[in-house]
Amino acid sequence: MNLDISKMVDKYQLSETEEKILLYIINNIENVKDIGVRGIAKENYTSTTTIMNLAKKLGYSGFLDMYYNLNFTLKQKKSHFSCQKNNKYYGVDLEELLALIESKKISDFINLLVENKGEIIYTCGQGFSDPIVRYITKKLLVLGFNCIYSEAYESYDVNAIKAKLFITVSKSGETDFLVKVSESAKKNGIKVVSFTGDVDNTIAKISDINFKLYDMNTIDDRNKLATSFYSNILMLFEFLIGIYLEKNQKN
CATH class of the missing domain: 3.40.50.10490 (Glucose-6-phosphate isomerase like protein; domain 1)
Structure with a gap:
């Protein structure tokens, strides 16, 4: 099932490309650090500048800051809401x-x-x-x-x-x-x-x-x-x- 981030898109006024990139990062959070900015840009047919601008829009200092914060948030939520824990x-x-x-x-x-x-x-x-x-x-x-x-x-x-x-x-x-x-x-x-x-x-x-x-x-x-x-x-x-x-x- 695809994640719905429409409220985040509205809040930060993200473009379709930025929304696509953010979803890609979230869905590949386990590997996205290794993929890197260039790899993400290549996978989404965009530029590295677009990814850096996305990070700035979301209030982060850069790509790594965005990655670490998203990774921490997603892991914390997954751990807290797991029905197995x-x-x-x-x-x-x-x-x-x-x-x-x-x-x-x-x-x-x-x-x-x-x-x-x-x-x-x-x-x-x-x-x-x-x-x-x-x-x-x-x-x-x-x-x-x-x-x-x-x-x-x-x-x-x-x-x-x-x-x-x-x-x-x-x-x-x-x-x-x-x-x-x-x-x-x-x-x-x-x-x-x-x-x-x-x-x-x-x-x-x-x-x-x-x-x-x-x-x-x-x-x-x-x-x-x-x-x-x-x-x-x-x-x-x-x-x-x-x-x-x-x-x-x-x-």
């Missing part, structure tokens, strides 16, 4: 995050994403779950999925839009509207994936794949108390997307 993922303990989740559910979900890359994916949430589902939707959209989000009060019929997959989030797993949509989807052969709290619930039972996460305040229906439930769903979803991307790259 000390069983942590983005600083979250994987054992805690995945404590209630069977590995088969993870592989089944990844397979569902692969199978439905060109199909319509329908998403819906309500209350505090709404922004979480919106995030999931946007993440899938930027990854090229055909994802449609619906407000809970809208009368969209999950079957009418010919969706193949329905994804929802519900802390209680008993939200009436979401239960009805899940039942409707299931009845019409649409796969249902849900993220819910750890207590047995209706949506979990309906779902083809249900990811349960520990809910520290099960009876706090109005979400007045502090909780890690919603943030953990985002972390879990990013973890799942990471696995999906790794599988895609290998294929």
